[in-house]
């Protein structure tokens with residue numbers, strides 16, 4: 455069977471290209487509300503963000519085959535000192551749409567990677583009670599399931615072709631609900647610059663644990679195309695939605711679409727819908743403004 459890779463530039467709140475129950479696994483990481491250094495002012499309000507996520511969740515429930523799983527990588531977000539309970543709110547929202555709450559994994563990042571600022575530094579200035587704000591080194595992987603899976607529905611040869619490597623499972627401690635995985639380092643000039651990409655290793659584990667070979671994986675927030683790249687490596691088909699047309703060259707390069715040859719057994723397709731937008735240039739201008747405001751504020755505090 456030929457594997458298919460389809461990128462649809464458009465809003466994931468509507469997935470008319472996908473028929474009911476046609477997808478076997480969802481792996482995604484939604485935009486982090488209005489995170490100051492990723493998506494400043496992208497949504498007019500938190501309510502608007504949750505309404506968008508509710509529509510996406512409804513579409514995911516519709517297109518997922520019975521018993522299949524949606525993995526949502528997310529974290530609470532701090533915007534201007536206010537904490538938004540995204541993990542709790544998305545859990546409630548997916549339950550209300552009809553999913554079962556199957557599990558929550560913690561993705562633990564190395565301690566050296568602490569984005570934006572060391573909040574715990576406040577205690578070093580003020581070593582007294584109530585000044586404590588921890589540094590964040592984790593994200594949640596919420597795992598939702600559409601009903602229960604019929605294990606007898608999978609042909610024996612497909613099961614065997616999808617067999618897990620138990621040595622790796624034991625040695626790398628996949629069996630725990632805390633996974634230590636290095637994040638994509640925010641190096642300048644890297645392909646995923648400004649995309650908040652998740653690591654391939656996180657996707658690889660979820661993909662191998664929750665899908666069989668030649669099944670269809672969907673990422674409704676494709677970003678740089680990590681899910682599609684890993685799906686290709688592990689013989690799964692993949693469909694990705696991405697609203698930002700400016701990511702097209704990055705997705706083409708990262709997924710291997712650019713270099714795919716005619717002899718390749720895979721089918722590649724890009725569809726551009728009318729609701730696709732141009733976001734990156736607009737976002738990166740706003741991020742630069744935020745960074746320079748933060749630097750100025752730090753300088754002023756340093757002088758006082």
Ligand SMILES: C[S@@+](CC[C@H](N)C(=O)[O-])C[C@H]1O[C@@H](n2cnc3c(N)ncnc32)[C@H](O)[C@@H]1O
Nearest residue numbers: 465466485651652675677678679680696697698
């Ligand atoms: C956190 S990033 C995903 C990064 C991705 N996991 C990767 O590894 O590169 C979220 C992506 O969702 C896209 N996005 C935001 N709103 C969207 C929408 N309504 N429909 C489709 N994509 C959207 C953003 O442009 C962004 O690229």
